[in-house]
């Protein structure tokens with residue numbers, strides 16, 4: 775008889791390997807998946823006042839091509855976005871379903887398929903009690919990335935975050951990913967720090983994708999230097 779502890783370690787009490795241990799070795803064979811987590815407003819699509827008027831959502835330049843490059847390189851594509859408007863009572867969470875459909879529709883001509891969408895619908899100062907919490911998924915916290923990784927078997931250390939704000943960079947690095955900042959003028963505070971230092975700063979999404987895939991980036995003067 776093996777003790778529960780020995781069984782958990784895949785060891786029988788006589789020092790041999792249990793079936794559970796062998797099973798674990800076999801099922802751990804496929805390499806873990808890798809993903810690129812992508813911010814929505816100002817990174818994937820033009821930022822709009824509430825960001826959920828589906829008919830007015832338009833992709834930013836280079837997004838379709840860039841996502842296709844990442845998809846072809848084997849990355850899952852996961853959109854992660856703070857949507858405090860739900861907690862604030864500005865729109866219902868169901869509006870995000872239309873946003874997902876619209877983004878899927880815009881990306882279809884590029885052959886790009888978003889793997890999943892992660893929305894933080896909370897805000898500490900929210901008007902709706904359900905969302906008025908200091909959650910663990912509002913970026914710069916990494917909860918959306920950690921949850922996707924846990925449920926989809928993603929290796930965070932082989933994954934990336936792309937965003938237009940340093941809060942996106944911080945969420946990615948806190949999750950254990952590397953990050954690329956697409957500087958489109960949205961970030962104005964430039965509060966620095968180890969957790970807010972991207973691997974690269976680029977000026978459009980296609981450059982972020984090519985940096986991740988093959989380390990190339992166009993050299994331009996960085997406004998952060």
Ligand SMILES: [Mg+2]
Pocket residue numbers: 813814815816817937938939960
């Ligand atoms: Mg953004």
Ligand SMILES: [Zn+2]
Pocket residue numbers: 893894895896909910911912
């Ligand atoms: Zn949240």
